[in-house]
Amino acid sequence: MPKKYHIDIKPTPLNVKLIPKFKITRGENCINCGKCTKVCIYEAHKRSEQDIRKIADPYMVACRNCFRCIQECPRGALAKGLEPDFQALGGAYWKPDMFLSIWKQAEDGKVPVSGAGYRGPFTGPGFDGMWTDMSEIVRPTRDGIHGREYISTAVELGRKLNHLEFDGSGALVSKIFNVVDVPLPIVFDIPASDLLTSNVKNAMVTAAEALGSFAIFPSAEISPDMQRHMQHIIPLMTPDSIGANTALIQSARVIALEYSGALLENFAAVRRSVRNISSALVIVRINAATGVEDTIVQLTKAGVEIIHIAADYCGMEVQGERYIKDVIRAVHLRLIDERMRDEISIIASGGIGMAEHVPKALLCGADLTAIGLPLLIALGAFVYQQPARKIVMPEGIEKIPVGIARQRIVNLMGAWHSQLLEVMGAMGIREARRLRGETGRAIFFDEIDRETFGKLFQKQESANV
Ligand code: SF4
Ligand code: SF4
Structure with missing residues (x-):
């Protein structure tokens, strides 16, 4: 069997200002308990590198809008809203969500997920008016594509x-x-x-x-x-x-x-x-x-x-x-x-x-x-x-x-x-x-x-x- 093609991905944050979709603000009543850092599986909340007793500002590019941190904060200290500059990105074709998706993929090399599921339209102009036939998705060997099963993208x-x-x-x-x-x-x-x-x-x-x-x-x-x-x-x-x-x-x-x-x-x-x-x-x-x-x-x-x-x-x-x-x-x-x-x-x-x-x-x-x-x-x-x-x-x-x-x-x-x-x-x-x-x-x-x-x-x- 030919050697599998492998792309070496590594987490790589970019130290420049991006425009996230949402903003989460942390109120004065935060007690730095750290629960939000544990419940956010997308790692938008982390402890401050300078002072681990405190929680850093949320890294909103990583946020997938699941609301879990808002719901589970014991003090109700988190409030979430839309970032107005984000909606101005791109336009009718390059939709703002495409930027978020590309930033996230460039950062961790992983397949993007949406914490709140897909809510977009099911058709549209260009490639959006086309769907692929995924009828083989239930095949028992499907889970082998990243393992033993060989699929060539060459x-x-x-x-x-x-x-x-x-x-x-x-x-x-x-x-x-x-x-x-x-x-x-x-x-x-x-x-x-x-x-x-x-x-x-x-x-x-x-x-x-x-x-x-x-x-x-x-x-x-x-x-x-x-x-x-x-x-x-x-x-x-x-x-x-x-x-x-x-x-x-x-x-x-x-x-x-x-x-x-x-x-x-x-x-x-x-x-x-x-x-x-x-x-x-x-x-x-x-x-x-x-x-x-x-x-x-x-x-x-x-x-x-x-x-x-x-x-x-x-x-x-x-x-x-x-x-x-x-x-x-x-x-x-x-x-x-x-x-x-x-x-x-x-x-x-x-x-x-x-x-x-x-x-x-x-x-x-x-x-x-x-x-x-x-x-x-x-x-x-x-x-x-x-x-x-x-x-x-x-x-x-x-x-x-x-x-x-x-x-x-x-x-x-x-x-x-x-x-x-x-x-x-x-x-x-x-x-x-x-x-x-x-x-x-x-x-x-x-x-x-x-x-x-x-x-x-x-x-x-x-x-x-
Ligand atoms: S869960 Fe709430 S109180 Fe605890 S650190 Fe996060 S924002 Fe602060
Ligand atoms: S809304 Fe969900 S994804 Fe966004 S920061 Fe909170 S827990 Fe993380």
């Missing part, structure tokens, strides 16, 4: 063979393509930004290395310090700058090129120029937009082996009105129709902000996903959608040691990996690569809504005419 980047050909003497004649294994279907997608201090960039790269994954960085952002980790960096560049990036290409296993009409016309020549430098795989990164599936078919015919479809930070097409989940489905089905699905790997990014979005993107047809914003949130960034996208990095971020920032990113991925194992175990799927395009194992709200109520309302509408 995926491959590159062109795959859908069959092997042999000559009359039994010798293999099929050309075996170069592929790169990624142990979990997530790579990091780091935009060019002056918000990213050198410690944050180094943390992202070294976290990608620790996870055996990759971080996509614009080539101009890759400092000499970061170049020691080129085996885990995917330099992103324009086709015109290939010559200027020879050293990076020589040491990278995978590179990424920005899509342009000219690239489509000259892809064979561009691919040759990369091959003259190294055997690195080439990703073409294209914005999610109306008709992108037609362009991707043309790119595949031109010999592109990996495509990265990038939606905006809320998972919407950059030009168009579809969510990334619908774009991935359209591209996947179109490639199947053209009988070329295995000739290309699909990376999908944009709006992937929760662990559940990863298997959902795969079920829609992606081979793997790319994330950026959750990594910044793990490091304490605030994101606001209104009136326009704004990212605020925490004060003092440049002083956070690389090791702490790296561990928080590793923890976040550890929590997402555990959730992927849970989802796959409950679905009875043993390999992440088999999730790709398995829409028969997913339920789409739009489809059941149409099937259930569509005919009924159609009848009513025709009766009203």
Whole structure:
């Protein structure tokens, strides 16, 4: 049996100001009995490190809203309310609770729980309008997913063979393509930004290395310090700058090129120029937009082996009105129709902000996903959608040691990996690569809504005419 993929998680608090959902105030009548420290299983209440006779201010990022401390305080000294700044975080897509969940996962690497159960809606736009089929959840071996049972979250980047050909003497004649294994279907997608201090960039790269994954960085952002980790960096560049990036290409296993009409016309020549430098795989990164599936078919015919479809930070097409989940489905089905699905790997990014979005993107047809914003949130960034996208990095971020920032990113991925194992175990799927395009194992709200109520309302509408 292959060695299990393991992510080394460690409790890693961040010494910056976060905005918790609730505030609990401790009244003057507190007698420092310590009962709240015992009843809070999420460790929001602790004794003061300076003076253990006293209780420290509650660590509200850890609070899961179970009310137990309020109910069990013998003096009724605790009062709980909502933190108004918390509700202003994010917006319609990046809901405030997503920040809390990412902060908590980055801190302890564990699957988040809700002390008061799930009270949210059961459908919504984007990935919220999709559910996974967990019908295998009652299987007796389900509890083995973190133990003896082997579930592989590994995926491959590159062109795959859908069959092997042999000559009359039994010798293999099929050309075996170069592929790169990624142990979990997530790579990091780091935009060019002056918000990213050198410690944050180094943390992202070294976290990608620790996870055996990759971080996509614009080539101009890759400092000499970061170049020691080129085996885990995917330099992103324009086709015109290939010559200027020879050293990076020589040491990278995978590179990424920005899509342009000219690239489509000259892809064979561009691919040759990369091959003259190294055997690195080439990703073409294209914005999610109306008709992108037609362009991707043309790119595949031109010999592109990996495509990265990038939606905006809320998972919407950059030009168009579809969510990334619908774009991935359209591209996947179109490639199947053209009988070329295995000739290309699909990376999908944009709006992937929760662990559940990863298997959902795969079920829609992606081979793997790319994330950026959750990594910044793990490091304490605030994101606001209104009136326009704004990212605020925490004060003092440049002083956070690389090791702490790296561990928080590793923890976040550890929590997402555990959730992927849970989802796959409950679905009875043993390999992440088999999730790709398995829409028969997913339920789409739009489809059941149409099937259930569509005919009924159609009848009513025709009766009203
Ligand atoms: S349980 Fe109440 S009285 Fe006891 S330490 Fe906590 S807040 Fe104070
Ligand atoms: S409400 Fe529950 S989770 Fe929050 S601090 Fe009190 S005991 Fe802990």
